[in-house]
Amino acid sequence: MKAILLKGGRVIDPASGIDEVCDVILRHGEIEAVEALLSNAPDDANVIDVAGCWVMPGLIDPHVHLRDPGFPEKETIASGLRAAAAGGFSAVAAMANTSPVNDTREITAYMLERAKGVRAARLVPVSAVTRGLRGVEPVDFAAMIEAGARMFSDDGIPIDDPVILSRALEEISRLGFATSLHEEDRALSRDAALNAGEVSKRLGVSGVPVSAEAERVRRDLALAIGSGAAVHIAHASTAETFDLIRAARHHGAHVSCEVAPHHFALDETAALTWGPNAKMNPPLRSRADVEAVHEAIRDGTADMIASDHAPHDPKSKQMDSLAGYFGPGREPPRLDHELANIFEHAANGIVGLETSVGLALDLVHRSLIQPARFVAMMSLNPATLLRLEAGTLAPGAAADVTVIDPNLDWVVEPGKFLSKSRNTPFAGRRLRGKAILTLVGGEIVYDGRKGAVR
Template sequence: MIDPASAIDGDFDVLVRDGEIAAVERAGTRTNLPNATVVDVSGYWIVPGLIDPHVHLRDPGFPQKETIQTGLHAAAAGGFTTVAAMANTSPVNDSRGTTAYMIEREKEVHSARLVPVSAVTYGLRGIELVDFEAMIEAGSRLFSDDGIPIDDAMVLSRALDEAKRLGYAVALHEEDCALSCNGALNAGEVSKRLGVSGYSDSAESQRVRRDLAIAIGSGAAVHVCHVSTAESLDLIRAARRHGAQVTCEVTPHHFTLDESAAMIWGTNAKMNPPLRSHGDVENLLAAIRDGTIDMIASDHAPHDPDSKRMPQLGAYFAPGHPVPQLDHESAKEFAHAANGVVGLETSLGLALQLVHRSMIEPTRLIEMMSVNPAALLRMEAGTLAVGAIADVTVIDPNLEWTVAPEKFLSKSRNTPFAGMRLKGRAVLTIVAGEIVYDARKA
């Protein structure tokens, strides 16, 4: 059992009753429980339910990409008991009605929990703030216009003041669009070789610089989504020294892959922010080790093949193919392909590589994938203490498996990890005492 919030890391038995943790005792202490269902997880890790603070479930609005049903089943298969669903749906989650729709769909699924993320501004237009109090009352626990930066500094300042007043955080998509220039890949040798537009590091870091200055002035809690550059990390460290309440997340694709993945996987390695240089990846790994990065988030972004321009470009890219030189029309198609990769079913396996490579301890992994996301979402979760809700993930850290997109429970298959061998996977996902995913039956 690994429960950082309770300072537990050892062999324990966990008793669940009526959806709560009823007892945590040294392994073998209780041997006579005639009315209990006994699940033998010897050799596995029992951890507080994993929480993904950043996913896109595309529902309402884009059922060809994902639905709340398929997304929550994918989350449970990945070991997540809770996911925070971003607001860039259609309609945007900027009203009580859309939030209520999401929560009602969740109740029908009986799988992982869904925490709605409210938009910061109506329609994600960056102009008029949503009714923060109404959205919290409806069930939202985080505010973000993710996918679109908030360009107006005054609008952001007012949003931070409102979030601070109510005790919640604002999650920021950090991009200066005047500098990113609709770039398709990181500005560098790979973008040049493929002949597609580049997206500079400074597009992220300059906006991080501005927004953290505003955050320091307001004293509000801010969260930097999908950090990808060394300079952004330095700015976050500096802001903390100046008193900023800032947390940040990194995605498994950003700490596992660099920009060269686009030469193999094409648009399935296209996301915003883009995969960066090898040096940036090394800096992200260092920031995971030293504690600068608080959370691992999948940024699960499902897309259908047409959105990824696979009919036009799929034949150009595959493992073992020579690097293509895209013609002008193909480069335009690449630029117009949707950003993002699916991640709910690969996130834990990729994150566990950090443990197997002795870069972090298991306790640190659980802090990043359960304890800290729970705090960001203002949830009473991230622990297996007696009395806590029985959200539990059971992990086999030594199970070796191959990423097979055709077996995903997600509706979409857009991943740059197809065929990768990973070590470690969730085998049981338990929400409020109910087993919602059991790999033994999958």
């Protein structure tokens, strides 16, 4: 493999304390050097001019649904990893809610084997906490780690039994790994479709109160404080959740949390335009909660940004029944009982791998965070959570690198996604900043200058 010289970019590597214009040399799948601008390139190097761009450790998404095995109409490992590379991600953590569930060594092995044949982002398996995501019988944690799992989560389904969860947290933490929790009190959220508020009332659909998230967070953080276990709060979305996390850290809890771009870029009113393509769990919240997400990002309560990439086909989103009622320029409908029921049964989630960077860079452009914090939230901190030797450009590290043009203007066009699904409320949105190169192990797996995966 020929060496690569990334020439003249702004190198941002919080782990090494670097934020300056440098050259980066990649050789034999590793970072060879980050140096002051070279007058002469190595004779064997392919020189890529990245002046005006940011060069950073490969981005890592700690929360992605690849739907494989089980749902090829939504996504496959191949399409999902290519979409990830196009979004600037060198690695993604694939959640366990596949069919069959990733609760055995065999399913983990299947996922990793499928990923081997794809020249794109790396796949990091996330094991279920309980068999079949049923919240009753724990998986064999040690066996799943040996098979390649790097985190545990029943994401999409909360673990209701506190005894089961407490024992799992302690054992997983003893083995040196973290547990990611989907925080939802199903007694409060059952059959709800949107955030409880004016929008859910306007559309005539059921609403889920913010307490459905916050009350479960309260319980689980108490368990974390008591056990000392490493707990990660997935897709935190309410002001009260962030207050609880701050308080738990003050009392010694080992807790991290992620926020999703849709929770800091949209509020509940997006459902008036996009209908089921703005339906997710947890739901889009009030403007006050969006501001709370911004503050959590600003003050460091939110450790990382995760897409919660959740691809769905139009049938799962009930678009055959509901598409005609929603869209830009349409008057929001008042759904009758039958249509409201259909809306409530539409699948939750949106695609996010190919829009996350552009949406997150808006935080930088608005001065909510600095570029180094952007890199920490999207590379270094996810690497730490997933126990990966990644998130740095230090010599000897794997040559996983993302190059971003922070000022590239572009418009979200779902028809051009490499994901198999198109369920997004960001269609037509103009964004500023995009990944133009993604390298994994020193190999270019996405070249946005040509607009294609190699």
